[in-house]
Amino acid sequence: MKQLNRQTANTTSSYPVKVLQFGEGNFLRGFVDWIIDILNEKANFNGSVKIIQPIERGIVHLLNQQDGLYHVLLNGIQSGKETQETRLITCVSGAINPYDDYSEFLKLAENPDLEFIISNTTEAGICFEEADTSMDTLPSSFPGKLAALLYHRFKHFNGAADKGLTMIPCELIEKNGAELLQTVLKFARHWGLSVEFTSWIRQSNIFCNTLVDRIVPGFPKDNIKEIQEELGFEDNLVVKAEPFHLWVIEAPRSVQQAFPTDKAGLQVKFAPDLTPYRSRKVRILNGAHTALVPVAYLHGLRTVREAVEDEQTGTFIREAIFQEIIPTLDLPAEELEQFANDVIERFQNPFIHHELISIALNSISKYKVRVLPSVLEYKKRKKALPERLLTSLAALILFYKGEENGEKIPLNDTAEVLHFFEEAWKNNDAAAVVDATLANTDFWDTDLTKVEGLANMVKGKVAQLQQEEKQEKIA
Incomplete structure (x- = not known):
């Protein structure tokens, strides 16, 4: 050679x-x-x-x-x-x-x-x-x-x-x-x-x-x-x-x-100002990654490609992007939709083995930067809460319990975040963990329990996810 x-x-x-x-x-x-x-x-x-x-x-x-x-x-x-x-x-x-x-x-x-x-x-x-x-x-x-x-x-x-x-x-x-x-x-x-x-x-x-x-x-x-x-x-x-x-x-x-x-x-x-493009990338590409991880992981999936091609989680992330993230952005709709379609294709790339657990690094701070702005902007524009993005937040709180179907989840975050969830989950009271997590201003720079209806929706999504996990164990 x-x-x-x-x-x-x-x-x-x-x-x-x-x-x-x-x-x-x-x-x-x-x-x-x-x-x-x-x-x-x-x-x-x-x-x-x-x-x-x-x-x-x-x-x-x-x-x-x-x-x-x-x-x-x-x-x-x-x-x-x-x-x-x-x-x-x-x-x-x-x-x-x-x-x-x-x-x-x-x-x-x-x-x-x-x-x-x-x-x-x-x-x-x-x-x-x-x-x-x-x-x-x-x-x-x-x-x-x-x-x-x-x-x-x-x-x-x-x-x-x-x-x-x-x-x-x-x-x-x-x-x-x-x-x-x-x-x-x-x-x-x-x-x-x-x-x-x-x-x-x-x-x-x-x-x-x-x-x-x-x-x-x-x-x-x-x-x-x-x-x-x-x-x-x-x-x-x-x-x-x-x-x-x-x-x-x-x-x-x-x-x-x-x-x-x-x-x-x-x-x-x-461009004279790249801010709209940065928002598009952070909200759609990075935000979709972060929103997908806990939902897919708790469903037993381990890579991005598996998650996007799975019927349930694939539908979840597509609906989250097109119905809840894109409506919060200001670039022309056709540009946003084209970028979103490109993102989905990138997630499906068979030549890239992208582990969900690697994306899960520092997920709390990532959710704050990548997903929470879409949640709050959706609430502002639509006078309603984005169900899928809050399903992701509920799954994230369950993810930080550190266990999925009896197996330990290799959490990777700051010592402060890990200690918070270790203490919060000691009594196994999911509703209390939701309230404590949402009220933690160190996580979000704001008290999310003050957002009307948000805590109740997240608690409902946590209960739903827990019920699905029980049914999977029985099956």
Whole structure:
């Protein structure tokens, strides 16, 4: 089997480096670099990506061994049919580890063709490290590294206004671009850098808020040998992903013109405000996941696909999405329904084994963020309570009893949440547990017993679920 490199793959395409990418993980390679590769092919983007390893240990050595090449395998369901697609990614021109050579890292800022900084350094990556007291040595945090890089560019080009960059962070935090800007400015103040530099940061650079959406399971270790045989290459960086992709970027029109995804048929939306899209994703995709888990788990199901394809729980989650979540959102109905249909297909993906128990991590806080807003908005708009979403809340309270049909449920939440339910369920008084749970303002930031009719409905749903469990035991 051939080693994968540009000679064996017979690809000699070479483009100037337009993108610096902080992060070499599966998501960026299976999402961002896949998009840029298509931009080169279909929209004359004519740019390559230089990858920067954001932490000391990583895989840039493997990327360089393969000349930046690797394959993305897309497996899933589209328009009701199973689909598989393989793409050799050629847009990555190489990777560096700044911990090995700080000066080489800073020299990247001198590139006149550079236009974009893209990152995914985890939710904890956009942070300020007070211990990074100067730029004399490599800062430990991503924003610190970025601040040092931007300062070097500012000095090298004498503060030229046209040499500013566009930052497109993909970290999963709200207003990630605004947060990154503020953290970079904090480093500038921390290091005593000039007012001229901070003015250049604000006036000549663009920090975009973004929303990303694609499930990327990553390296298919279970059948990699079989995949490599099919590819004909010993590719040690294969990335597996679902076909669905969505990238919403809050940016001025100039960014859209420089990053012409509209010419490549990609699901990348440029919007003046991504808030409605964030609400759509959190409420429909994440909210459906969270609402489904306790209901399906208590019915003896263990994966998302099983749950969606089960007649009872599949009907439950479809009705919850289309009848109770979508009516609380403000985007056009056809957009919401299309997104919801895509979500259902994604849940049914036979190539992704998504365990319910893994989604159940920190379910109380997830219900608060992902589902409760739909409950309260439904009550506000419809003057009624959403039965299915409250069935989910009832199932969640039973789920945190920690037992299902005599088997222990491996609960995974904060110590405070687990202790609360352990104490609440000691007397096995379901109605009392419901009241205590709903009244817990540490969980919900509000007393849900004050919402008219909510406590009574949840108690009724708990009793119904308990009765169903008894009947299953008898059967």
